[in-house]
Amino acid sequence: MHALAVTVASVLLAVEEKAPEDDKVVAGPLGALIFGFLILSVIVIGWFLTRSLRKAGKAQEQGLYGDVPAAEDNVASDGNETVD
Numbered sequence: 001m002h003a004l005a006v007t008v009a010s011v012l013l014a015v016e017e018k019a020p021e022d023d024k025v026v027a028g029p030l031g032a033l034i035f036g037f038l039i040l041s042v043i044v045i046g047w048f049l050t051r052s053l054r055k056a057g058k059a060q061e062q063g064l065y066g067d068v069p070a071a072e073d074n075v076a077s078d079g080n081e082t083v084d
Helices: 002-017 028-061
Strands: none
8 A cells, every 4th residue: 555655646746847837838729719619608698698688578568477568557457547
């Protein structure tokens, strides 16, 4: 068991010594592609969210969700208009 721990420790130390310097590490083209994909994803999600919220607002104005339609909000149940 001790030999295994020593072997693992020596391998980890060897890998640590081969690590590049901090100023030599760059994202590269793959990192740029992933970053661009993430930006595009956020834009697409925002566009679809805005579209869905507009549809929901129009549907609510038409009274499709069980709410009173916006045109009828100011009219009381007896037919008289309410005063705000």
